[in-house]
Structures are given as structure tokens and as C-alpha cells.
Amino acid sequence: xxxxxxxxxxxxxxxxxxxxxxxxxxxxxxxxxxxxxxxxxxxxxxxxxxxxxxxxxxxxxxxxxxxxxxxxxxxxxxxxxxxxxxxxxxxxxxxxxxxxxxxxxxxxxxxxxxxxxxxxxxxxxxxxxxxxxxxxxxxxxxxxxxxxxxxxxxxxxxxxxxxxxxxxxxxxxxxxxxxxxxxxxxxxxxxxxxxxxxxxxxxxxxxxxxxxxxxxxxxxxxxxxxxxxxxxxxxxxxxxx
Amino acid sequence: xxxxxxxxxxxxxxxxxxxxxxxxxxxxxxxxxxxxxxxxxxxxxxxxxxxxxxxxxxxxxxxxxxxxxxxxxxxxxxxxxxxxxxxxxxxxxxxxxxxxxxxxxxxxxxxxxxxxxxxxxxxxxxxxxxxxxxxxxxxxxxxxxxxxxxxxxxxxxxxxxxxxxxxxxxxxxxxxxxxxxxxxxxxxxxxxxxxxxxxxxxxxxxxxxxxxxxxxxxxxxxx
Numbered sequence: 018x019x020x021x022x023x024x025x026x027x028x029x030x031x032x033x034x035x036x037x038x039x040x041x042x043x044x045x046x047x048x049x050x051x052x053x054x055x056x057x058x059x060x061x062x063x064x065x066x067x068x069x070x071x072x073x074x075x076x077x078x079x080x081x082x083x084x085x086x087x088x089x090x091x092x093x094x095x096x097x098x099x100x101x102x103x104x105x106x107x108x109x110x111x112x113x114x115x116x117x118x119x120x121x122x123x124x125x126x127x128x129x130x131x132x133x134x135x136x137x138x139x140x141x142x143x144x145x146x147x148x149x150x151x152x153x154x155x156x157x158x159x160x161x162x163x164x165x166x167x168x169x170x171x172x173x174x175x176x177x178x179x180x181x182x183x184x185x186x187x188x189x190x191x192x193x194x195x196x197x198x199x200x201x202x203x204x205x206x207x208x209x210x211x212x213x214x215x216x217x218x219x220x221x222x223x224x225x226x227x228x229x230x231x232x233x234x235x236x237x238x239x240x241x242x243x244x245x246x247x248x249x250x251x252x253x254x255x256x257x258x
Numbered sequence: 259x260x261x262x263x264x265x266x267x268x269x270x271x272x273x274x275x276x277x278x279x280x281x282x283x284x285x286x287x288x289x290x291x292x293x294x295x296x297x298x299x300x301x302x303x304x305x306x307x308x309x310x311x312x313x314x315x316x317x318x319x320x321x322x323x324x325x326x327x328x329x330x331x332x333x334x335x336x337x338x339x340x341x342x343x344x345x346x347x348x349x350x351x352x353x354x355x356x357x358x359x360x361x362x363x364x365x366x367x368x369x370x371x372x373x374x375x376x377x378x379x380x381x382x383x384x385x386x387x388x389x390x391x392x393x394x395x396x397x398x399x400x401x402x403x404x405x406x407x408x409x410x411x412x413x414x415x416x417x418x419x420x421x422x423x424x425x426x427x428x429x430x431x432x433x434x435x436x437x438x439x440x441x442x443x444x445x446x447x448x449x450x451x452x453x454x455x456x457x458x459x460x461x462x463x464x465x466x467x468x469x470x471x472x473x474x475x476x477x478x479x480x481x
Binding site (some may be wrong): 065067068090091093094098100102104105107108117118121122123162166169170176 | 327353362378381383384385386387388389390394402403406448
């Protein structure tokens with residue numbers, strides 16, 4: 018579904034991604050972990066071209082999005098992203114947040130988009146907030162709306178960029194519950210997170226990044242019980258305590 | 259010797275009210291067209307200023323810095339006295355519209371740029387991630403949010419623009435200040451002439467300024 022080949026990314030003199038190679042199969046759940054500054058957010062943001070790789074190739078669903086003149090807006094319609102800061106549209110109601118892109122971009126009728134939007138709100142437990150504005154919701158609720166907004170695009174891939182890092186501790190679980198529920202479906206998920214419990218529970222593949230490289234990748238069993246690198250062991254000992 | 263505000267001077271003014279009315283209407287027309295031009299230029303150059311393309315940014319800076327850092331009077335003189343030497347003769351009304359329009363366009367460009375830049379970057383990214391193009395994201399996501407922040411300073415620019423149309427009096431602009439000036443320079447009844455003229459400008463600007471204040475307060479409440 019997603020093929021990352023030899024990707025490098027520079028921000029000025031900073032070399033933040035170094036020769037990254039990664040395959041994400043259709044339906045696979047990939048969790049990317051690592052210390053801050055390791056390049057994991059940059060990597061996931063390259064997958065929908067919010068960041069453009071300096072060199073290398075990224076193929077999403079058969080389309081080389083790094084090619085010049087790649088149909089990137091078209092690809093983005095089926096690659097949804099959930100952000101750390103939610104990024105809901107504050108001037109729109111919750112339901113409008115869900116229907117705006119489906120009606121304007123995918124040209125789905127307003128009735129149909131509203132109907133499916135309400136169903137997704139129901140699924141994240143926020144149907145009664147359809148007419149509220151984002152500012153009236155808690156952080157956890159906003160992030161659940163953001164997930165519903167992503168789902169209403171009917172994506173084949175969902176990218177999560179630290180979806181619980183900006184939340185108060187007691188709100189993290191409600192968002193993780195929604196994500197775990199989502200993981201039971203066939204949708205492809207790439208999740209950058211510090212939530213090791215989530216990684217253990219849903220990941221098919223865990224990626225550990227440090228200093229712009231992928232240091233280690235493997236199944237959660239391998240990863241949490243038998244990591245190879247000292248750096249991985251150190252990270253896990255600090256984060257799992 | 260009668261004072262500057264002697265009664266017969268006021269009577270003379272009332273008799274010649276049509277002179278002032280004509281100037282007042284010209285000022286309103288000039289302001290309306292000038293503001294339209296200023297908004298168009300301001301939005302265009304303001305958006306250039308938010309672009310990542312260096313050339314666009316440069317165009318924005320050249321326009322804004324050049325216009326903001328030279329006096330309006332000189333810009334008007336250039337249009338009125340300078341352009342004819344290049345074979346371009348503009349009617350004075352057009353000089354007025356161009357003069358205040360280009361001048362305030364530079365200020366409005368800064369208002370628009372600041373408004374767009376006040377919208378968090380994540381908004382544009384969220385829109386991009388859903389398949390919006392740059393313009394689609396601007397029109398549906400970014401500009402509606404920038405608009406709310408930009409309204410009060412935009413209204414202030416409208417007020418300044420109305421007042422600055424009076425500079426046209428220096429090139430026989432045919433607007434309110436010019437008529438007040440020429441009427442009183444023939445009979446020397448400066449007192450009533452300038453008081454009434456000032457009040458007429460006030461009648462245009464004060465409601466706008468009040469409107470701006472009220473919106474500012476409303477924005478404070480809603481944020």
C-alpha cells in the first residue's frame with residue numbers, strides 16, 4: 018500500500034530522514050515509535066506529501082507521489098490524516114467539519130455526507146455534538162471528531178501523527194479506544210505514538226526510529242520482549258518503567 | 259472687524275450649500291472606488307506576501323515598503339504632475355481613486371497578510387490532507403478565519419482612506435476639501451467652511467470607527 022524507498026529529508030543543514038526504506042502492506046497496522054526529534058513525524062508527513070522528501074521515492078496505492086506532477090490532491094482523498102493538534106476547522110460545526118471535504122472534494126451529495134457523517138460521529142460516541150463548534154469540546158472529544166472527519170472521506174489509509182500527545186492524561190484512553198476499534202477493520206494504519214500499550218495491542222509491525230534512521234523493525238513480540246539494539250532497549254526501559 | 263465665525267459668514271455658507279454638497283458627494287464616490295481598488299490590491303498583494311515563492315514575497319515587500327514609506331502627497335503629485343510628462347494624462351478623479359487606492363492597498367496588504375498568518379498552519383495542512391488545493395483551502399478554510407481577525411483593522415483603513423481623500427485638494431481634486439478651500443479662499447470665510455467640512459468628514463468616519471470598535475469587542479468576547 019505504501020512503499021518508501023531511499024528517502025532522505027533535509028531541513029536546511031539538518032538531515033532528519035536518512036535513507037528510509039519501509040513497506041506498509043494493505044490492511045497492515047504499523048506503529049512508529051522513537052524519541053522526539055527522531056524523524057518519525059517527518060516520515061509520516063512525507064506519506065501524504067505534507068513534507069516533500071529531498072530524495073527517494075514514495076509510492077502510495079500504486080501512485081508515485083514523489084514524481085513531478087503527481088496527482089497529490091487525488092491521492093490525499095484516500096489517505097486521511099489525524100494530527101496531534103486535531104486541526105478541526107473552528108469556524109465550522111462538528112458535522113460541517115465532517116461533510117466539508119466529502120461534498121467539496123469528493124462531490125458527494127450533502128445528504129449522503131451528512132448521513133455517513135452522523136454514523137461516524139455515532140461510532141466515536143459524539144453524535145449529540147453534531148451541531149456544536151470544536152471550541153465547545155474537550156481535547157479528547159475534538160480528536161474523536163477529527164478521527165470521524167478522517168473516516169468520512171472513506172480513506173484506504175489512515176495516518177495518525179501523535180494523536181494523543183496533546184491530550185490530558187484522562188482523555189487519552191477514549192481516543193485510543195476509538196483507534197483500537199478502528200484497527201479491527203481492514204483499513205491500513207500508520208501510527209506515530211508513544212502509547213506502547215496501543216502498539217502491543219494492534220501493531221502488525223513496530224518501527225523504532227532514532228536520529229533519522231529506522232534502527233529496528235519487527236513484530237510487537239520481538240520488539241518488546243527481545244529488542245536487538247541497545248538504543249531500543251534504553252528507550253523501552255525509560256518509557257515502560 | 260468681524261470675528262472668524264461671524265453670523266453673516268455662516269449665512270453665506272448656507273446659501274452656497276450646493277458647493278459643499280457637491281464636494282461631499284465627490285468625496286463619497288472617491289472613497290468608495292478608492293476603497294474597492296485598495297481592497298483588490300490589498301488582498302492580491304497580501305496573499306502574495308503569505309506565499310512561499312520568493313518572487314511573490316519580494317513583489318509584496320517592494321509594493322508595501324515603497325508605498326508605505328513615501329508620503330501620499332508625493333504619490334498624488336507623481337500621478338498628477340509626473341505622469342503627463344510620460345504622455346499619460348489622467349482626469350483628476352482617476353488620479354484620486356488611483357492615489358488613495360494604491361496607497362491604502364499597501365496598508366490593507368499588511369492587514370490581510372497578518373490575518374492569514376494568524377491562522378494556524380495546521381489549518382492549511384488539515385485541508386491539504388483532505389485533498390484541498392491551495393485555493394480551495396484558502397477560500398473555504400483559511401480566509402474565513404482570517405476575515406474575522408482582519409475586519410477591525412480593515413475598517414480603520416477605510417476611515418483613514420476617507421480622510422486621506424482630502425489630500426486631493428492640493429491638485430484641485432474636486433472633492434470636499436477642495437471645494438471648502440476654494441470657496442473660502444474667494445471670500446475668506448475660512449472659519450465656518452472648515453468647521454462644516456470637518457463635521458462632514460466626521461459624519462462619514464465616526465460611524466465606521468464605532469463599528470470597528472464594536473467588532474473588536476465582539477472578537478475579544480468570542481475568543
